[in-house]
Amino acid sequence: xxxxxxxxxxxxxxxxxxxxxxxxxxxxxxxxxxxxxxxxxxxxxxxxxxxxxxxxxxxxxxxxxxxxxxxxxxxxxxxxxxxxxxxxxxxxxxxxxxxxxxxxxxxxxxxxxxxxxxxxxxxxxxxxxxxxxxxxxxxxxxxxxxxxxxxxxxxxxxxxxxxxxxxxxxxxxxxxxxxxxxxxxxxxxxxxxxxxxxxxxxxxxxxxxxxxxxxxxxxxxxxxxxxxxxxxxxxxxxxxxxxxxxxxxxxxxxxxxxxxxxxxxxxxxxxxxxxxxxxxxxxxxxxxxxxxxxxxxxxxxxxxxxxxxxxxxxxxxxxxxxxxxxxxxxxxxxxxxxxxxxxxxxxxxxxxxxxxxxxxxxxxxxxxxxxxxxxxxxxxxxxxxxxxxxxxxxxxxxxxxxxxxxxxxxxxxxxxxxxxxxxxxxxxxxxxxxxxxxxxxxxxxxxxxxxxxxxxxxxxxxxxxxxxxxx
Amino acid sequence: xxxxxxxxxxxxxxxxxxxxxxxxxxxxxxxxxxxxxxxxxxxxxxxxxxxxxxxxxxxxxxxxxxxxxxxxxxxxxxxxxxxxxxxxxxxxxxxxxxxxxx
Numbered sequence: 001x002x003x004x005x006x007x008x009x010x011x012x013x014x015x016x017x018x019x020x021x022x023x024x025x026x027x028x029x030x031x032x033x034x035x036x037x038x039x040x041x042x043x044x045x046x047x048x049x050x051x052x053x054x055x056x057x058x059x060x061x062x063x064x065x066x067x068x069x070x071x072x073x074x075x076x077x078x079x080x081x082x083x084x085x086x087x088x089x090x091x092x093x094x095x096x097x098x099x100x101x102x103x104x105x106x107x108x109x110x111x112x113x114x115x116x117x118x119x120x121x122x123x124x125x126x127x128x129x130x131x132x133x134x135x136x137x138x139x140x141x142x143x144x145x146x147x148x149x150x151x152x153x154x155x156x157x158x159x160x161x162x163x164x165x166x167x168x169x170x171x172x173x174x175x176x177x178x179x180x181x182x183x184x185x186x187x188x189x190x191x192x193x194x195x196x197x198x199x200x201x202x203x204x205x206x207x208x209x210x211x212x213x214x215x216x217x218x219x220x221x222x223x224x225x226x227x228x229x230x231x232x233x234x235x236x237x238x239x240x241x242x243x244x245x246x247x248x249x250x251x252x253x254x255x256x257x258x259x260x261x262x263x264x265x266x267x268x269x270x271x272x273x274x275x276x277x278x279x280x281x282x283x284x285x286x287x288x289x290x291x292x293x294x295x296x297x298x299x300x301x302x303x304x305x306x307x308x309x310x311x312x313x314x315x316x317x318x319x320x321x322x323x324x325x326x327x328x329x330x331x332x333x334x335x336x337x338x339x340x341x342x343x344x345x346x347x348x349x350x351x352x353x354x355x356x357x358x359x360x361x362x363x364x365x366x367x368x369x370x371x372x373x374x375x376x377x378x379x380x381x382x383x384x385x386x387x388x389x390x391x392x393x394x395x396x397x398x399x400x401x402x403x404x405x406x407x408x409x410x411x412x413x414x415x416x417x418x419x420x421x422x423x424x425x426x427x428x429x430x431x432x433x434x435x436x437x438x439x440x441x442x443x444x445x446x447x448x449x450x451x452x453x454x455x456x457x458x459x460x461x462x463x464x465x466x467x468x469x470x471x
Numbered sequence: 472x473x474x475x476x477x478x479x480x481x482x483x484x485x486x487x488x489x490x491x492x493x494x495x496x497x498x499x500x501x502x503x504x505x506x507x508x509x510x511x512x513x514x515x516x517x518x519x520x521x522x523x524x525x526x527x528x529x530x531x532x533x534x535x536x537x538x539x540x541x542x543x544x545x546x547x548x549x550x551x552x553x554x555x556x557x558x559x560x561x562x563x564x565x566x567x568x569x570x571x572x573x
Contacts, residue, residue, distance in 0.1 A: 004498075011522075017494055018516050025512045026501040031562045035512055039555050042518060046551070049525040060530050063537070070541045071528045075521070078548025081539030086556030097557055098511050105550035108520045111543035115527045115536050126480070193535075227514050234520045235490070239483050241523050247483065251490035256498040256513050260506065267503075339480040350503055364564035371567050375503045 003054040008229065010048030011194050011245035017041030018249050022256070028370050045245055046075070091330035091365045092322045095154035099424045102230050103145025109233035110138035114200065116240055120190045127240055128189045132180040133174075134236030136203050141229040143207030148223050151211075152354065166277065171211045171354045176202035212222035213288065218275045220355030221264045225272065228257025267350030267376075268413055291321040293444035300451050303390075303463035304333070308469060312388035313345045314379065316416050317363065319353050320393020320428065321455055327366035329459035330392065334368070346373055347379040347416050380417050393428065393455055399440045424448040427458050508565075511558040516552025 021038030024030040050071070056064060082101065089097045113135030116122045122131045150156045162168075179199040183191040214222050231253030238246025265272045284314075306315050315334070321327055334344045346368065352359035360373060374382075383389055391398050400410040402415045418424050419442055426443060428450065442448055450459055478486065494513075501509055524547040528540030 014519065018519070019497070022497050022512060022516065025509055025562070026497055028502070028503065028505060028565050031505060031508060031565060032547050035515070035558045035562055038512065040518060042551055042555070043517070045519060045522050046525070049522045052526055052529045056524055056530055060532055063532055064529070066561055067529050067531055067537065070537055071525050071544050074541045074544035075527070075548045078545040079552040082549040082552030083556055086553045086560070089557065094557060094561070097525060097553070098514055100552050101553035102514045102555070104546040105514070105520050108524050108543045108547035108550060111546065112520070112523050112527050112541050115531070115539050115543070118539070119536060224510055229518045231513065234517045234523070235487065237520070237523055239478065241526055242478050243523055244478060244486060246523050247478070247486050248490045249516050251487050252494035252497070253513040253517045254494065255491035256494035257510070259495055259498045260510055264506070288525065348504070353509070355507055357504055357508065359567065361507050361561050361564065362506040364566070367566070369567050370565055373504060379552065
């Protein structure tokens with residue numbers, strides 16, 4: 001049988017398995033099987049692509065053995081490295097890991113475009129335009145993701161801003177576009193290597209410039225955006241290569257990623273352009289009003305005993321919980337409360353953790369069942385009926401300033417209404433501010449007490465306090 | 472038997488349009504708790520780029536093309552492999568209250 005028929009059939013199977021897998025991934029009950037299904041799609045398509053062996057043009061034949069060996073070696077090294085790093089990365093570092101894998105995908109798409117451009121394979125304006133645009137998007141995704149990874153991993157700490165940055169970014173973008181247009185319309189794709197290199201250099205630099213000024217809390221949105229970028233780039237290069245599997249998979253991810261990006265930005269009450277072009281936290285420092293009330297410390301034991309005799313407790317965890325590696329102890333404490341008939345629920349802010357849903361993953365790691373974990377919209381009405389609300393390692397997501405203080409940089413972001421509970425305990429390491437650098441009015445409220453200390457130690461103290469009641 | 476056809480112009484647009492709606496529909500109804508695994512899952516899916524990179528490398532005729540193709544396959548494989556492993560690790564942890572399996 002014609003090997004191309006087998007290849008095409010495998011791509012069809014892969015496209016089906018990807019979509020079916022993603023569909024299964026969209027419900028917590030079937031999610032696990034979804035990734036396995038998609039994985040089979042990938043395996044089938046990758047293996048089938050080696051059948052290109054039988055269909056190469058005559059001039060490639062002398063190089064074919066070397067090419068096959070190179071492909072197998074690259075595949076083996078890439079998979080081995082990814083497997084190892086993926087298995088060992090701690091759950092708290094997941095966002096930057098996703099960023100780096102995503103960046104590599106964008107890089108791969110850009111490299112495919114580079115081969116097409118350097119070999120002048122693409123012909124016709126449509127194909128050239130798609131190649132160039134895909135290359136541009138893929139390159140930005142690559143260098144941008146690397147910067148995003150470095151920032152989240154703590155390798156780049158400064159938010160790098162200079163005057164006239166947007167002018168500079170726009171200039172670099174224009175240079176990339178100009179070279180791209182020149183390659184397409186001036187040279188009909190037969191460009192000298194130096195020009196192609198210049199094009200990629202400009203695109204890569206733009207990715208760096210675009211990502212450098214974006215700070216902390218906005219990073220997840222950016223990673224999601226680059227995820228969508230890589231998808232689009234893959235889809236476009238798929239068109240150039242006449243490969244429907246790449247086209248479909250790339251476009252599905254491109255649109256899904258775009259929607260996910262919009263959802264994330266919406267959850268933070270920021271528009272995507274706002275995230276990319278404005279400098280978070282630069283303004284608003286002066287406008288901060290006076291805060292009434294005082295900080296009232298409390299003992300971990302007292303807080304624990306009050307919760308033991310409460311009927312309803314809602315816990316609002318944040319990234320600080322995971323940093324302190326306290327989620328296991330927290331769940332132990334929760335189970336203890338449940339044994340005493342206390343109704344315990346978890347309230348997750350859309351941007352808790354370092355990306356939306358990250359906190360759910362971290363809680364799942366500790367064994368917390370997903371059906372006692374609630375989203376902001378579902379739980380916010382319940383705080384008023386809760387005896388105790390506990391904030392662990394969260395800050396900005398519970399700051400009432402987002403509701404009232406118009407000059408606050410987080411104004412307008414929906415927050416968890418923990419302040420409506422009868423009693424609020426905030427477990428935090430010290431008197432520092434949150435990720436956004438905004439003072440938190442919640443801590444000064446009359447019904448709020450602060451339990452200072454490392455979250456894990458506080459949890460251990462709480463567990464002991466409840467257990468010692470038993471005598 | 473020859474089933475191969477080339478994808479040109481409007482056929483490509485149809486494919487892109489339908490795929491875009493598919494992606495939109497799949498993600499549109501997902502609960503927030505799955506956003507991170509899903510982002511990671513879609514990240515895995517575009518790892519299919521490795522197939523394109525293999526094609527490019529197979530058809531390479533110069534050392535430069537071979538070099539670029541090699542790095543392309545390397546990157547693509549890392550995207551696919553890494554995306555799969557972390558997604559699977561995350562999804563494995565999601566369990567309901569009733570621990571029948573455990």
